[in-house]
Amino acid sequence: MFEGKSIILGVTGSISAYKAVEIASKLTQGGIEVDVVMTASATEFVTPLSFQSITHRPVHTDMFSPVTDFDIEHVALAERADVIVIAPATANTIARLALGLADDLLSCTVLSTSAPVILAPAMDVGMYQNQVTQENLERLRSRGYTVVGPAYGRLASGLEGLGRLAEVGEILAVIHQVLGRGGDLSGKRLVISAGGTQEPIDPVRYIGNYSSGKMGYALAEAARNRGAKVTLITAPTAISPPPGVEVIQVQTALQMRQAVIDKAAGADALIMAAAVADYRPQATAGQKIKRKPEKLSIELIKTPDILGEIAGDLIKVGFAAESEEVVENATRKLKEKGLDFIVANDITGADSGFSVDTNRVIIIDRIGKVDRLPLMLKSEVAQKILDKLAVRLAGGSSV
């Protein structure tokens, strides 16, 4: 979704510089134009050729190189860049930026840009915790720089502490978030539920379902990248929630209901992608149920319909996982729950619905328009759903 955007990736002299190659690779794979600017000490750790081979673009290392004509080019690059990311950013580079020095290509470029700047510090724990580094970072933050990390862990010095470069995934998430500022969902607050609730039977057993959480997580990530402020309310899943969104972990339908009620207040939209149990055991046994009687019955009672209950001035989107008469059943749910639109899928296909990475959905709106989408990745389905949400948020009646 960020195809054609332009990023300057600044790499400075830290042992973690090799991780910047992966950052460059992931950004390039996403269709983003990546111009790498390396400090002299960074080239001691990784070669410019590694970056050049990945980005298919010249790598800039020397301000005075006669061949690159960079004294003009760095201004052009700085002007064109949508974001500048410095990963890893050493204590030395951070200090130079805080002072506004321009004694190498990277600091020159940063000084002449009006693009947002992201710093991913990496250094030894002592350097990081030193008051001067903390003050420099604070000064840069107060000027609008975004700082991601550092993480806690084992450092190259053998010490353990704060100073590791943040995870590549986390740095990429922050880049996407910054690129998404001004997107079509900026200023909107979205609540998205995901995963399958678990209804406890006794201390070791529960009633669950096959929901993987992938669709809801893909929606949260895509909405974040379009500028929305996202709260993800998630039942247990085996996948990691996207960074840059508020995450609320719940287990049961009743917990999810409370979290949705709390967070939906004042939100612009609620998307319920969670597979919420429709029934739960009336009582949870205090002790593990013994394997004694020949037959065992568990009394189930209905859970509240969260989506149906939520009222107010917000857009409501539901999902309908159906095994038969998909459009009819989904349309009935849309009406019963008072939804703006519903995303229905036929869960009988092996390539669609629970657990898999792809989905084939039908989106039905309030006035009965039926949009049958082809088989797509869940990340692509998420974009289609958000396209329709953006139409509704802008006041469109049909999506």
Ligand code: C5P
């Ligand atoms: O009725 P059904 O469970 O099929 O409805 C599916 C939709 O309703 C989903 O969007 C689901 O998240 C939501 N739901 C709910 N509360 C329940 C059950 C389902 O909000 N108790």
